[in-house]
Amino acid sequence: MNAFINWLDLHFVPIAAKIGSQKYLVAIRDAFASLMPIVLVGAFAVLLNNVFFVPWSLLAGYIGEGHRFIVWAYAHIAPLFDYLSAGTLSLISLYLVFAIGYQRASSEDHDALSTAVIAAASFIVVGALGNADTGNFLDAKGMFIALIVGLVASGIYMKITDNGWVIKLPDSVPPAVGKGFSAVIPGAFAIGFWGIVAYCFSAFAGETFFVWFQATIANSLLGLSQGIGSILIISFLVPFLWFFGLHGANLLEAVLNPIYGQLGLNNIDMYTNGARTVADGLSVWVRGSWDAYVYLGGSGGTIGLVLAILFFSKVKQDKEIAKLSLPTGVFMINEPVLFGLPVVLNPIYFIPFVLNQPILAGIAYVATSVGFAGPIVNQVPWTTPPVLNAFLSTNGSIGAVVIALVNIAIGFLIYLPFVYMGNKQEEKRLAEEANINA
Numbered sequence: 001m002n003a004f005i006n007w008l009d010l011h012f013v014p015i016a017a018k019i020g021s022q023k024y025l026v027a028i029r030d031a032f033a034s035l036m037p038i039v040l041v042g043a044f045a046v047l048l049n050n051v052f053f054v055p056w057s058l059l060a061g062y063i064g065e066g067h068r069f070i071v072w073a074y075a076h077i078a079p080l081f082d083y084l085s086a087g088t089l090s091l092i093s094l095y096l097v098f099a100i101g102y103q104r105a106s107s108e109d110h111d112a113l114s115t116a117v118i119a120a121a122s123f124i125v126v127g128a129l130g131n132a133d134t135g136n137f138l139d140a141k142g143m144f145i146a147l148i149v150g151l152v153a154s155g156i157y158m159k160i161t162d163n164g165w166v167i168k169l170p171d172s173v174p175p176a177v178g179k180g181f182s183a184v185i186p187g188a189f190a191i192g193f194w195g196i197v198a199y200c201f202s203a204f205a206g207e208t209f210f211v212w213f214q215a216t217i218a219n220s221l222l223g224l225s226q227g228i229g230s231i232l233i234i235s236f237l238v239p240f241l242w243f244f245g246l247h248g249a250n251l252l253e254a255v256l257n258p259i260y261g262q263l264g265l266n267n268i269d270m271y272t273n274g275a276r277t278v279a280d281g282l283s284v285w286v287r288g289s290w291d292a293y294v295y296l297g298g299s300g301g302t303i304g305l306v307l308a309i310l311f312f313s314k315v316k317q318d319k320e321i322a323k324l325s326l327p328t329g330v331f332m333i334n335e336p337v338l339f340g341l342p343v344v345l346n347p348i349y350f351i352p353f354v355l356n357q358p359i360l361a362g363i364a365y366v367a368t369s370v371g372f373a374g375p376i377v378n379q380v381p382w383t384t385p386p387v388l389n390a391f392l393s394t395n396g397s398i399g400a401v402v403i404a405l406v407n408i409a410i411g412f413l414i415y416l417p418f419v420y421m422g423n424k425q426e427e428k429r430l431a432e433e434a435n436i437n438a
Contacts, residue, residue: 028151376394
């Protein structure tokens, strides 16, 4: 086992680290991170409505949708949160293309604000506003194209700027004015490129670029993401990377958010419009599914490991680390146990750490597919404690709560034999020390 881990550390980790630092993936990851305030405000608005203030809310399910409070709240409180949702989640793709342009430019010391504005303008030019037949693509539906437009528009802008095709004004001109003029020519190239794309699709394909892309590419990718194989592979890769000290969730975030994040936002929108089950078109697996059922206590589902150590470990220092790790693990932060125990590069815990997540994901996937657990229809903060996360994100599905509890128990059982193995190693070490001192 040690030889295998050393081989991976020597040959695999440098490649993974290089991929993780690739400038386009870093820009996508950082762009999504910068949208967190917008996403959380919108998600909380939808969550509060779905839990308390609308006729299909969790509360209405208990007291009745005709209850005086529900009727009053739907008329006077729910509209406020609808405004918050409309200004955040309903424009998420526009914010994303702006953020990608900004992150790409700032990483290469270009005028980040001008680049971001040009990227956003390109997004509108290529048809994000849509029409009466297609609707607009400013919400989650446009996220894939927002990624493409943001990267391409910023790339064109920076390339033209690097070639020196800019308007230069005297130093006496205020810097803000000078920056504005220097962005004119690069901006014209970037916006013009996407204008040509929009024209060609309209003239020769008879549809907008957005409609074509959604039908031919985006829907295929989103459909592929719902296969259990894709979910199990991702669930394996996150802890596998973490085992070697690489932040697996962060490294894969540039892939997870554009696909599973979009599906999560789609579920929120569809639930608001009446969909309730997978049979109604809701996605089985979205970004929040990992938080609700798999990242229980953090990557690797380490709440099970912490509990197994607390109850059955005979290694004093491991118990102390578990005691310190439990409070943070409740809020899905597990660096104390990953680096304190450690789990990272510890051969004893390699097998349970990398296999626990795929097993938990498979259980939750099947439970959601057959309707035992409700689909994820709310976006809650990733730091929401296990079980409560499942309850809130599914808008009160008892089946989801049961699966979260079952997964914690299964994680506990998966880690338990390896905790016993650690006990035996500690006993062997103490015996060897006693022989040396004798």
